Amino acid sequence: MEDTIVSQATPTGFSAISLIRISGDKALTFSRKLSNKKTNLKHLKPTKLAIHVNNKKIDEVVFTAFYAPKSYTGEDVVEVSCHGNPNISESIINEIISFGGRLAHPGEYTKRAFLNGKLDLLQAESVGLLIKSKSIDAAERQTKNLLGGITKKINKVKSRLLFCLSTLEFEFDVSEEEYLTNETVEKIKKALKSCETETSRLKESFIKGHAYTKGLKISVIGKPNVGKSTLVNKLININKSITSDIPGTTRDLIITETTLDGIPVTLIDTAGIHNTKDKIEKEGIKRSLREIKNSDIIISVFTNTDQPVDIKGFKKQILVYNKEDLQPYKGTKKTVVSVSAKKESGLDALKQNIKEKISFLKTNTNESLITTIRQKEAVDSLNLHITQSLNHFTNKPMALEIIAFEIRTAISKIDLFTGKTTTNDILKKVFSDFCVGK
Amino acid sequence: MIKENFDIVVVGGGHAGLEAALISSFLGCKTAIITMDPQAIARMSCNPAIGGLAKGQIVREIDVLGGVMGKVADASGLQFKTLNKKKGRAVWSPRAQIDKRLYEKIALQKVLKSPISIIKGEATSIQIKNYKIRGFKLRSGETIKCSNGIVTAGTFLSGIIHIGERKILAGRMGEERSEGLTESLSSYGFRTGRLKTGTPPRALKNSILWTKTTKSFGDKNPMPFSYSTKAFNPPNDPCHTINTNEETHSIIKKNLNLSPMFSGDIGGIGPRYCPSIEDKVFKFENRPSHLIHLEPEWKNSDQIYINGFSTSLPEEAQVAALKTIPSLKEVELLRPGYAIEYDFFPPSQLKASLETKDVSGLFFAGQMNGTSGYEEAAAQGLICGVNAANKKKHLPALVLSRSSSYIGVMIDDLITKDTLEPYRMFTSRAEHRLLLRYSNTFERLFLCSKKHKLLTKESLQLFKNITSLKTAIEKKLDTSIDKSTLKNKEDISQKTPAKTILKRPSVSIFDILKNTTQKETTIPKWLEKDIMYDVESDIKYEGYINRHLKEIKQIEKNNQLKIPKKTNYKKMRGLSKEAIEKLSLLRPENLGQAMRIAGITPADISVLNIYLIK
Structure with missing residues (x-):
């Protein structure tokens, strides 16, 4: 038997209300004990009850019971809404534990929901991401995923592949004609090609999807004392990095998370890059260089007196000339953005520039994106097998059974996303779509 | 009156019963067949074709x-086509x-030559004690005792034939149905269901205008079924094709309400x-x-099988519809098409050995397991026969995996899926x-056959020879060749192993090896060619075969988790x-089976x- 688990569903700290969730066989029994109620709570009927701990009334709360299997986890679930005081929620949780419950592990509710067949794998993943997603835009996208946005797209590909496969299987298993007609071959090829295009598109959407969930990394680099930290602070309007006139004030990476145009962004303020004998600074520079490699965008800051740090081969780079208040930019490079972080001039132009650089991520909200590595791998190999099946059409003699094998493999990759396809599904299609001979 | 105790009693003498009885007798078990009609052993009730x-x-x-x-079909075939x-x-x-008549005759000979006892009678109930089979009771009141029983009742259990609104209680046209056995088995808790199948009408040969039909022949270089077939010269008698037309369809539509x-x-x-045809x-x-x-039903037969026109319409409607086809303008039917309903036992009640999960020593095979087709039935009969004999001798059961054979796929499907x-x-x-290629059948199953001692000395030797011939051919392909060796103008810049060249889609093994220069004459020419082709398939499909093998390894792990x-x-x-x-209903034997259960x-x-x- 599974343990009955408990945890606070809302963030810790003071708030208007807190929600505590109990899930498992004993959820109802525990709630009865907690409230001194003689009978079980009714399904989906919020009930206001007082809670006593050590004979002392600590709060009046609302209990809502969800009977198995009609609950999120598929088990009996009780949600307790108490007032948002950490002491109250803590004592409630401790009471439940003293009754024999246990604190839930991270993601355990979702895991149980998955194991009880309440969610498919894709949905379970999306729930995990929803909780963790870094901006509202990303949350919306995840909601869409939850509703099956990707599943729908993938299912469309699957139904086309099933058409191709059932056409071939009809040839192998029913038709006694010697050859496949050219017309049939062309039909299969056309369907496969559209699947190839669709999966290629999905494949590419990972770059976006990944950025939405994990956030884009933007590193601000430059020689010491060109004003990197000041610039970062102004960009996010808080004082996080300590700034001073002394070069090398920022000795380690300072990481700030923010959103730009709804896209989660991680701004990394790096240590100034120069030759130094200071051990700590040296380590900081080493880390800066490593971080630069992993960045999506680099903001390279320079001034009248310090040249930009040359990072070779990095494409998404914004050159920022700082301290224009001391000396205006006189260079000829049109791509250079001239600002004064201190006087807050030119910052809007810089923000605009960054937005342009990340605009490739702006999608219409109807687009479904794949967001996890697992999804990416499945789509990659799906796409690969579709391409391979297409390649076989050029071979002479055409090995139809190999084409069928590749399509079957492709379908099995889709099944990783959405669930099993049985031979019966394939045969069902054969018998409903084709006139069976003898 | 037979009072002896049999090791194995087979109920039914169709294709399943025949294989079951012959193999168990070959394996040294004292075997009997109970059949309602000893003249109907291995009868082909429907189409005159095997394979x-x-x-x-x-x-x-x-x-x-x-x-x-395979051996019987090779000896009685009228035309062969791959x-x-x-x-x-x-x-x-x-x-x-x-040739159905010849097929039955050869099959019966095989039974008569064996020590199998043929008991004429109808098994009406089964005797079970302590979840173990004891014997069968016949309608005559006689009891046949046995330690293992194989039931292969075909379409005979509570069979009802439908022709339009006419209903006939029968197991096959003109043959009595069997009653009682279903009830007897149900009383021990077996689940049953009803299935139906159909057969087309048979026409009188002389009533057909043959000039208005299209001839179709078999292959010029036919391929036999059995590895042991040496001289192979089947007659290649023609079949004929015709087409229905809109008039035919309109008569059928008009009579649809009369189709049961x-x-x-x-x-x-x-x-x-x-x-x-209604469907x-x-x-x-x-x-x-x-x-x-x-299709002719036997050599020079006056009875023609109208394949593709299976129907349960009233006889008059069948004739009227057929007469709209020019070549059948004057057709006379010897027998109308009909549908037959019969009892079957959902095969999820069986283990992979085809023994029932609940009654020790009781096996089911063939149509009563919900399958159709002579071949499917024969294969199950064979597995039952081997496993009943193995059970008698306390040997492990023969269970074929899905990756070893179509038979393995079939049995696994039967026991894990609702039919x-x-x-x-x-x-x-x-x-x-x-x-699972036709050409590598020997390779897939020979070792298993050997282990279970299913082969005669000669067959054993033959398969050894085939295996070493395949190895010899493979070895030859390790040598490097250049342009001059190849028949066609393939571009080979330098000496390359023949195996590598053979991977090219346009190159065939026959371009590289003119013949195998096999000195032994024990392997007939057709078989030698077949093996060469198989070697070629292994090489050309190597990458795909490896992908399959990788999957199989994973699956085997699940099958081993009991x-x-x-x-x-x-x-x-x-x-x-x-x-x-x-899972409670089907009780899978291992995790692999559980995975394959629908739902x-x-x-x-x-x-x-x-x-x-845990």
């Missing part, structure tokens, strides 16, 4: 496993038109892959014409199809309701997996 798509492969598997179907020849080497499927399937008279579910006209309304094959219609083999049912017989699924937290129901989700399997490891 065909996916079935040809089964026939050859039966051959390597010591069965007789289907799917242009669609890929793994789906090649040989089929033979058969459409009027609701038949409760059983019929096979989708062998639809009646075809109804479902594919826009098709102006359907193909019909006219809603008669089960027929299709190549698409085999997930490792590229491995599920205890008395597992209580209700106590497993996390299983869905459907999973609890299905069991990956989440269920991960729960089950955790419990099994």
Whole structure:
């Protein structure tokens, strides 16, 4: 038997209300004990009850019971809404534990929901991401995923592949004609090609999807004392990095998370890059260089007196000339953005520039994106097998059974996303779509 | 009156019963066949053909496993044709038109030559004590005692024939049905259901205008089923094809309400892959014409099988519809087409050995397991026969994996899937199809046959010879060749191993090796060619074969995880309701089987997996 688990569903700290969730066989029994109620709570009927701990009334709360299997986890679930005081929620949780419950592990509710067949794998993943997603835009996208946005797209590909496969299987298993007609071959090829295009598109959407969930990394680099930290602070309007006139004030990476145009962004303020004998600074520079490699965008800051740090081969780079208040930019490079972080001039132009650089991520909200590595791998190999099946059409003699094998493999990759396809599904299609001979 | 105790009693003498009895007798068991009509042993009740798509492969598997179907078909074939020849080497499927009378005759000879006792009678009940079979009771009141029983009742259990609104209680046209056995088995807790199948009308040969038909012959270089067939010169008698037309269809449509399937008279579910002509006209309304094959039932037979016109319409409607086809303008029927309903026992009640899960020593094979087709039945009969004999001798059961054979696929499907219609083999049912080729049957099953001692000395030697010939050919292909060796103008810049060249789609093994220069004469020419082709297939498909092998390794792991017989699924937290129901009903023997049960989700399997490891 599974343990009955408990945890606070809302963030810790003071708030208007807190929600505590109990899930498992004993959820109802525990709630009865907690409230001194003689009978079980009714399904989906919020009930206001007082809670006593050590004979002392600590709060009046609302209990809502969800009977198995009609609950999120598929088990009996009780949600307790108490007032948002950490002491109250803590004592409630401790009471439940003293009754024999246990604190839930991270993601355990979702895991149980998955194991009880309440969610498919894709949905379970999306729930995990929803909780963790870094901006509202990303949350919306995840909601869409939850509703099956990707599943729908993938299912469309699957139904086309099933058409191709059932056409071939009809040839192998029913038709006694010697050859496949050219017309049939062309039909299969056309369907496969559209699947190839669709999966290629999905494949590419990972770059976006990944950025939405994990956030884009933007590193601000430059020689010491060109004003990197000041610039970062102004960009996010808080004082996080300590700034001073002394070069090398920022000795380690300072990481700030923010959103730009709804896209989660991680701004990394790096240590100034120069030759130094200071051990700590040296380590900081080493880390800066490593971080630069992993960045999506680099903001390279320079001034009248310090040249930009040359990072070779990095494409998404914004050159920022700082301290224009001391000396205006006189260079000829049109791509250079001239600002004064201190006087807050030119910052809007810089923000605009960054937005342009990340605009490739702006999608219409109807687009479904794949967001996890697992999804990416499945789509990659799906796409690969579709391409391979297409390649076989050029071979002479055409090995139809190999084409069928590749399509079957492709379908099995889709099944990783959405669930099993049985031979019966394939045969069902054969018998409903084709006139069976003898 | 027979009072002896038999090791094995086979109820029914059809294709399943024949193989079951012959192999168990070969394995040294004292065997008897109970049949209502000893003259009807191995009767082909429906189409005059053996093999065909996916079935040809089964026939050859039966051959390597010591069965007789292939040998009898080779000796009684009227024409042979390999289907799917242009669609890929793994789906090649040989089929033979058969002289039914000759087939029955040769089969009966085999039984008569063996020590098998033939008991004429009707088994009406089964005797079971302590979950173990004791014997069968006959209608005559006699009891036949046995330690193992194989029931192969075909369509005879409570059979009802339908022709239009006419109903006849029979097991086959003109043969009595069998009563009582279903009830007897049900009383011990076996679940039963109803299925239906059909057969087309038979026409009088002289009433057909043959000039208005199209001839179709078999292959010029025919391929036999059995590895042991040496001299092979089948007659290549023609079949004929004709087409239905819109007038035919309109008569059928007019009479649809008289077809018992459409009027609701038949409760059983019929096979989708062998639809009646009513079905075809109804479902594919826009098709102006359907193909019909006219096939002789035996050499120079006056009886013609109208293949593709299976029907249960009233006889007058059948005749009227057929007469709209020019060549059948004056057709006379010797026998109308009909549908037959019969009892079957959902095969999920069986283990992979085909022994029932609940009664020790009781095996089921053939149509009563919900399958259709001579080949499917024969294969099950053979497995039952071997396993009944092994049980008698306390040897482990013969269980074929899905990756070893179509027979393995079939049995696994039967025991893990709910059969809603008669089960027929299709190549698409085999997930490792590229491995299950006609040409490598010997390689797939020979060792298993050897282990279970299913082969005669001569066959054993033959298979050893075939294996060493294959190795010899493979070795030859290790040598490097250049342009001059090849017949066609392939571009080879430098000496390259022949194997590598052979991977090119346009190169065939026959371009490289003119012949095998085999000194031994024990292997006939056709077989030598077949083996060369098989070597070529292995090389050309190497990458795909390796992919299959990788998958199989994973699957084997799951098959090895045994599920205890008395597992209580209700106590497993996390299983869905459907999973609890299905697993409790089907009681899979291992995790692999559980995975293949319809409706069991990956989440269920991960729960089950955790419990099994714990």
